[in-house]
Amino acid sequence: MLYFEEALRVLMANKIRTLLTITGLIIGVGAVIAIQVLGSGMSGAVEGLLGGLADNSFFVQPNVQQGDFQKAAMHEKDLADLRIHVANVSDVAPLSFVRQLAHVGHGHSPAVLFAASAERYATTPFAFGGNFTPDQVAARATVCILSYKTYQKLFPDNSDPLGKSLHVANRRYVITGVMAAPRTGVLNANFGGDVAIPYTVYERDWLQGRILFGAAIYVIDQSQMAQTEVAVINELRNLHRNVKGIQYITFDKKTFNQLVGAVFGVLTMIVGLIGAVSLLVAGIGIMNIMLVSVTERTREIGIRKAIGARKGQILAQFFVEALLLCGIGCGIGLALGLAIGYGVNAFAIVKLTGSITALPWLRATLIAVTFATIVTLAFGTYPAYRASNLDPIEALRYE
Amino acid sequence: MNNLTRAIDVRDVTKVYRNGAMEVPALRGVSFVIERGEYVAIMGPSGSGKSTLMNIIGCLDRLTEGSYRLDGTDVSALDDNQLAEIRLKKLGFVFQGFNLLARTDAVKNVALPLFYAGLSARERNSIAGARLADVGLGDRGHHKPQELSGGQQQRVAIARALVNNPAVLLADEPTGNLDSTTSEEIMRLFGDLNAGGRTIIMVTHDEEVASHAKRIIRLRDGLIVSDERSAVAAGTSPR
Numbered sequence: 001m002l003y004f005e006e007a008l009r010v011l012m013a014n015k016i017r018t019l020l021t022i023t024g025l026i027i028g029v030g031a032v033i034a035i036q037v038l039g040s041g042m043s044g045a046v047e048g049l050l051g052g053l054a055d056n057s058f059f060v061q062p063n064v065q066q067g068d069f070q071k072a073a074m075h076e077k078d079l080a081d082l083r084i085h086v087a088n089v090s091d092v093a094p095l096s097f098v099r100q101l102a103h104v105g106h107g108h109s110p111a112v113l114f115a116a117s118a119e120r121y122a123t124t125p126f127a128f129g130g131n132f133t134p135d136q137v138a139a140r141a142t143v144c145i146l147s148y149k150t151y152q153k154l155f156p157d158n159s160d161p162l163g164k165s166l167h168v169a170n171r172r173y174v175i176t177g178v179m180a181a182p183r184t185g186v187l188n189a190n191f192g193g194d195v196a197i198p199y200t201v202y203e204r205d206w207l208q209g210r211i212l213f214g215a216a217i218y219v220i221d222q223s224q225m226a227q228t229e230v231a232v233i234n235e236l237r238n239l240h241r242n243v244k245g246i247q248y249i250t251f252d253k254k255t256f257n258q259l260v261g262a263v264f265g266v267l268t269m270i271v272g273l274i275g276a277v278s279l280l281v282a283g284i285g286i287m288n289i290m291l292v293s294v295t296e297r298t299r300e301i302g303i304r305k306a307i308g309a310r311k312g313q314i315l316a317q318f319f320v321e322a323l324l325l326c327g328i329g330c331g332i333g334l335a336l337g338l339a340i341g342y343g344v345n346a347f348a349i350v351k352l353t354g355s356i357t358a359l360p361w362l363r364a365t366l367i368a369v370t371f372a373t374i375v376t377l378a379f380g381t382y383p384a385y386r387a388s389n390l391d392p393i394e395a396l397r398y399e
Numbered sequence: 400m401n402n403l404t405r406a407i408d409v410r411d412v413t414k415v416y417r418n419g420a421m422e423v424p425a426l427r428g429v430s431f432v433i434e435r436g437e438y439v440a441i442m443g444p445s446g447s448g449k450s451t452l453m454n455i456i457g458c459l460d461r462l463t464e465g466s467y468r469l470d471g472t473d474v475s476a477l478d479d480n481q482l483a484e485i486r487l488k489k490l491g492f493v494f495q496g497f498n499l500l501a502r503t504d505a506v507k508n509v510a511l512p513l514f515y516a517g518l519s520a521r522e523r524n525s526i527a528g529a530r531l532a533d534v535g536l537g538d539r540g541h542h543k544p545q546e547l548s549g550g551q552q553q554r555v556a557i558a559r560a561l562v563n564n565p566a567v568l569l570a571d572e573p574t575g576n577l578d579s580t581t582s583e584e585i586m587r588l589f590g591d592l593n594a595g596g597r598t599i600i601m602v603t604h605d606e607e608v609a610s611h612a613k614r615i616i617r618l619r620d621g622l623i624v625s626d627e628r629s630a631v632a633a634g635t636s637p638r
């Protein structure tokens with residue numbers, strides 16, 4: 001198409017000007033894409049972070065912001081008290097981890113041991129065996145559940161691990177379960193170490209009066225979660241009433257989701273604002289450069305009209321030029337935005353959370369291109385209209 | 400003589416330019432008829448209204464009063480797009496300053512009216528190439544205007560003016576920017592075109608150039624002071 005060919009020639013004749021004009025578009029389109037990618041990346045991140053965590057649990061911890069949080073530290077006896085005295089609590093497991101070398105036969109692997117109850121601490125299914133029974137927990141059975149990663153390291157031949165012995169220091173635990181492979185995110189690991197052992201056994205073998213990070217509380221009725229959290233905090237404050245002004249905080253999936261949602265809301269707003277302002281600036285830039293172009297080319301427009309170009313044909317010429325600018329800007333903006341989005345997704349979200357989120361590339365592209373086109377048409381109309389309405393004689397006389 | 404055969408029929412045409420409160424009467428009642436195939440020179444001192452008249456005939460400007468029929472069509476009743484259509488199909492314009500698109504080669508300049516007429520790229524290129532060959536520039540198709548001499552540029556402009564096969568060729572001081580030898584070449588080209596049946600109206604204030612035409616209309620202060628056929632041409636006049 002001749003309009004396109006001519007527009008390309010005009011834009012190529014003023015490369016620097018063209019580039020400066022589309023900078024705003026590039027940033028705007030990039031920002032719009034970033035919003036989309038951030039949006040689904042964040043929801044993917046939340047899902048990845050907490051998806052493996054059981055829905056019927058929450059954490060309770062001393063508020064580390066308070067001055068003397070050492071005194072607020074929780075002990076096994078606090079946990080025992082919570083199990084008995086707080087309504088709706090089905091079980092309580094200490095939050096505590098120890099790093100040890102685990103052996104099976106001749107194989108060994110560093111492993112993080114942690115305490116678990118008979119409640120499921122994760123939603124991940126089992127590859128072998130199953131969860132601890134309440135009896136095993138109560139009877140301090142020396143059993144353990146391996147993470148899939150640890151299983152693979154210790155059983156490279158994929159053999160059946162059930163009933164085999166796991167040696168840690170001078171202790172021996174019988175393997176009664178292996179979790180299926182979880183999503184491999186950096187952050188996911190926090191919700192389960194490599195080797196789970198009943199908290200009764202863990203307290204005896206590894207805790208030895210050590211301070212707990214906090215506790216995982218399992219509730220019977222999930223709809224009463226909030227009330228139970230308050231009750232747990234009150235009970236803990238009551239237990240530590242000799243320490244003045246003591247504070248505990250609880251933490252569940254729902255509140256975390258809300259927190260992330262709030263952070264993401266602010267982020268979206270900022271990026272959205274940047275995108276909107278960029279597109280507006282881009283629009284004004286396009287209008288400005290087109291007005292300059294129309295003025296510079298007044299004589300050319302006069303010639304075209306004199307030889308018989310209709311208004312619509314002059315209008316089309318300048319519209320094509322604006323749209324070509326838009327196209328180049330969109331192209332670069334898209335390439336940049338998608339590259340950044342892909343990078344953030346692959347290197348941050350997937351690595352961090354192990355969740356592979358399907359990012360809405362097509363939707364993001366469509367939205368960005370639509371916005372950019374609307375802005376271009378909105379701001380390109382006036383200059384193009386002005387060009388098409390020039391008086392041919394005056395335009396021809398222009399110098 | 401049938402009115403429909405008349406290329407140009409101008410009756411009591413006036414043109415008043417308004418600059419704010421000031422009114423400049425450029426044409427003060429001009430009437431004439433130009434039959435098909437005529438070759439007319441419009442002469443007159445500077446400011447006498449020659450360009451104004453040409454712009455009205457060329458449908459670039461509107462008359463203030465009077466009537467103008469081009470090839471049988473009442474032009475004063477048409478809107479901007481219809482005027483553009485007339486300029487495209489029925490008129491070819493040649494300017495003193497050539498008015499070619501810079502950065503655009505000769506073929507593309509000549510092909511531009513064909514694009515506005517909706518022809519395909521293939522048709523445009525073949526027709527434009529042929530018209531360039533007609534004016535003796537068949538081998539210069541891919542030269543840009545600045546790579547051509549003044550005379551060559553004017554010939555490209557003439558090829559462009561003729562590319563849609565218009566009824567009338569209009570030229571406002573076509574030799575004004577050219578030396579006398581080159582002017583002669585252009586005049587020979589005009590002579591050939593007229594011999595081939597093309598209606599030509601040309602503004603000039605050069606008597607030598609005007610002598611090539613078969614009829615000379617002289618203007619002064621927006622009025623026709625004389626309208627005569629040259630002795631040589633009288634015998635071959637269509638009348």
Ligand SMILES: Nc1ncnc2c1ncn2[C@@H]1O[C@H](COP(=O)(O)OP(=O)(O)O)[C@@H](O)[C@H]1O
Binds near residue numbers: 417
């Ligand atoms: N756009 C215009 N506005 C006001 N006056 C004009 C305009 N164009 C031409 N004129 C005046 O009209 C008269 C005729 O001008 P023009 O047709 O250009 O004369 P010529 O071509 O014979 O030199 C002159 O007095 C000129 O100053």
Ligand SMILES: [Mg+2]
Binds near residue numbers: 449451
């Ligand atoms: Mg003049």
